[in-house]
Amino acid sequence: MADFDTPYINELINQFGQLPGIGKKTAQRLAFHILSQPEEKSQGLARAILNACENIHLCNICCNLSDRETCDICTDESRDQSVICVVESPLDVAAMERTREYHGLYHVLHGAISPMQDVGPEQLHLRELLTRLQKNPEIQEIILANNATIEGEATATYIARLLKGTGIRTTRIAQGLPMGSNIEFTDEVTLAKALLGRQTI
Amino acid sequence: MQVTHLELENFRNYKSLSLDLASGVNVLYGRNGQGKTNVLESVYICTCASSHRTSRDKELISYGEDAYRVKLNFLNSSQRRDKLDIHYMDIVPGDPLRSRRQRIVRHNGLQLERIGHLMGLFNAVIFAPEDLRLIKDGPQARRRFIDLLISQIRPIYFVHLQTFNSILQQRNSLLKKLRDEHYQPTYGDPFDFRGIELDTWDERLAEAAVNIIAYRHHYINELAFFAKESHAHISGGKENLSLEYKTLKEMSFFDDMSQAIEFAHNVSGIGNFGFLDGIDLTQNKDQFVQRLRRVRSEDIKRGNTNVGPHRDDINISFNDMPLRLYGSQGQQRTAVLALKMAELKLIEKATYQRPVLLLDDVMSELDFSRRECLVDHMKDGQVLLTCTEAELVSPQLNDLRNTTDVTTYVVKNNNVIKD
Numbered sequence: 001m002a003d004f005d006t007p008y009i010n011e012l013i014n015q016f017g018q019l020p021g022i023g024k025k026t027a028q029r030l031a032f033h034i035l036s037q038p039e040e041k042s043q044g045l046a047r048a049i050l051n052a053c054e055n056i057h058l059c060n061i062c063c064n065l066s067d068r069e070t071c072d073i074c075t076d077e078s079r080d081q082s083v084i085c086v087v088e089s090p091l092d093v094a095a096m097e098r099t100r101e102y103h104g105l106y107h108v109l110h111g112a113i114s115p116m117q118d119v120g121p122e123q124l125h126l127r128e129l130l131t132r133l134q135k136n137p138e139i140q141e142i143i144l145a146n147n148a149t150i151e152g153e154a155t156a157t158y159i160a161r162l163l164k165g166t167g168i169r170t171t172r173i174a175q176g177l178p179m180g181s182n183i184e185f186t187d188e189v190t191l192a193k194a195l196l197g198r199q200t201i
Numbered sequence: 202m203q204v205t206h207l208e209l210e211n212f213r214n215y216k217s218l219s220l221d222l223a224s225g226v227n228v229l230y231g232r233n234g235q236g237k238t239n240v241l242e243s244v245y246i247c248t249c250a251s252s253h254r255t256s257r258d259k260e261l262i263s264y265g266e267d268a269y270r271v272k273l274n275f276l277n278s279s280q281r282r283d284k285l286d287i288h289y290m291d292i293v294p295g296d297p298l299r300s301r302r303q304r305i306v307r308h309n310g311l312q313l314e315r316i317g318h319l320m321g322l323f324n325a326v327i328f329a330p331e332d333l334r335l336i337k338d339g340p341q342a343r344r345r346f347i348d349l350l351i352s353q354i355r356p357i358y359f360v361h362l363q364t365f366n367s368i369l370q371q372r373n374s375l376l377k378k379l380r381d382e383h384y385q386p387t388y389g390d391p392f393d394f395r396g397i398e399l400d401t402w403d404e405r406l407a408e409a410a411v412n413i414i415a416y417r418h419h420y421i422n423e424l425a426f427f428a429k430e431s432h433a434h435i436s437g438g439k440e441n442l443s444l445e446y447k448t449l450k451e452m453s454f455f456d457d458m459s460q461a462i463e464f465a466h467n468v469s470g471i472g473n474f475g476f477l478d479g480i481d482l483t484q485n486k487d488q489f490v491q492r493l494r495r496v497r498s499e500d501i502k503r504g505n506t507n508v509g510p511h512r513d514d515i516n517i518s519f520n521d522m523p524l525r526l527y528g529s530q531g532q533q534r535t536a537v538l539a540l541k542m543a544e545l546k547l548i549e550k551a552t553y554q555r556p557v558l559l560l561d562d563v564m565s566e567l568d569f570s571r572r573e574c575l576v577d578h579m580k581d582g583q584v585l586l587t588c589t590e591a592e593l594v595s596p597q598l599n600d601l602r603n604t605t606d607v608t609t610y611v612v613k614n615n616n617v618i619k620d
């Protein structure tokens with residue numbers, strides 16, 4: 001993408017262009033926006049990026065992102081220590097937390113099994129989950145909240161197989177219509193599943 | 202279903218074509234190489250976004266152009282006006298911003314999110330010389346035939362197929378990886394994590410596979426019934442055509458299940474919104490998983506999944522002999538005609554609507570009794586038929602003129618003009 005005379009600008013555009021969802025044109029616009037704003041603002045952005053990189057790492061228990069060695073959720077003793085909700089990404093933890101209905105713990109896998117992308121179980125943070133289960137006999141239930149994709153379903157199945165015979169209750173979150181949504185905008189697979197799972201009222 | 206108007210842009214030999222079609226029988230005649238078949242092909246594309254002649258969309262674009270467009274106006278199953286617009290672009294590499302193949306399908310002006318959503322909107326059955334492949338070629342041709350047929354009746358089947366194929370690709374990737382790692386199956390060692398990973402994909406594959414097998418089992422049975430009937434009619438009851446779904450032998454349990462589905466659909470009235478509503482496939486799924494386990498080391502050796510719906514076939518036989526090996530050219534043609542007429546009846550039964558019948562140059566290839574049968578099927582519903590000028594005056598077409606409306610069009614100089 002080396003279109004400009006100065007390597008500084010090209011480097012900036014290239015860096016933006018590697019971010020997810022950013023194409024060539026957006027990368028150019030972002031780069032020129034950075035250069036046109038007051039320098040303090042750009043320094044603020046650069047500092048924010050560096051600070052985040054230096055201070056954020058994985059919680060030593062649940063592998064969620066945190067600036068402490070152990071994250072706030074894992075240190076919160078008021079939470080239900082007997083149940084762990086397994087999710088694919090830190091964004092999923094944020095989504096679950098917004099429900100305010102779940103008071104158990106989490107475990108973040110950082111991905112899903114996909115042999116085609118060369119992602120096997122060993123690339124996910126599963127070892128940490130198993131260690132947790134060994135160390136904490138009070139854990140009674142694992143809720144698998146993996147995405148409802150082919151890879152997410154496979155990851156859930158894999159974990160369920162690992163936990164078979166351990167006596168820990170393993171559950172998978174239900175599928176169906178999103179609340180407050182219109183039937184007309186729902187895809188046919190979800191609707192078909194919702195029909196099969198209909199209940200008497 | 203009835204096509205009322207067709208527009209083509211840069212489709213095969215047509216730079217631009219605008220054609221009104223009548224109800225009843227539409228006869229397109231002209232010399233060879235004028236583009237009669239291309240008109241039928243463009244109409245067929247509106248059923249499933251792919252051609253009956255080629256799987257490469259690029260071949261459909263006029264020479265030297267980079268996009269084709271097919272616009273179809275038709276009366277839908279509720280006799281209301283509907284529009285489909287299929288736009289395929291294949292832009293030559295070189296311009297990085299546009300070097301992308303893209304297919305845009307619009308239904309009444311709205312863009313469809315997935316090709317799967319096109320299935321079932323417009324139904325047509327095509328009968329062309331290429332259909333002899335159904336008998337002569339390998340199992341792939343027959344799988345494609347039954348898959349497109351079921352997708353027209355049950356669009357969600359198409360989604361099931363896509364899911365199955367994605368899982369199959371994932372499992373095959375894993376098998377190749379295990380082969381490269383020289384993995385030896387242990388069958389149940391709790392610390393054999395590779396084995397557990399493969400178990401996982403076996404389970405996912407089995408779940409998707411039994412769904413597909415259930416649909417195929419049911420609809421091949423239905424198709425067999427109609428094909429036998431049509432065939433008896435054509436051959437005067439002398440020959441007996443039978444279709445047999447060939448899948449994993451472990452799936453014989455499906456015979457009972459098919460009856461259960463039939464019962465659910467016809468007697469109790471449930472199941473109209475879910476093909477497998479109330480049908481328990483757990484036993485089949487377990488049997489499928491067992492089969493995968495038995496061939497596991499073979500699968501790893503080849504880096505490929507060797508059993509499953511992607512290896513299914515339909516055995517076609519007449520008087521209990523395989524048609525492909527023992528049927529004469531004429532007998533094979535009769536069987537194809539019977540299959541196609543069965544397809545027409547099956548879609549009609551399932552959608553309560555006669556699909557459009559597309560007949561490509563078939564009059565010349567059939568003998569008298571078979572032509573009679575075909576003409577019988579042309580009396581209701583809309584038909585688009587291609588033939589040579591000489592066949593215009595054939596006795597069959599003349600008979601047809603007495604019972605139904607026949608409109609003729611001459612195809613020449615890359616244009617189609619009503620007589």
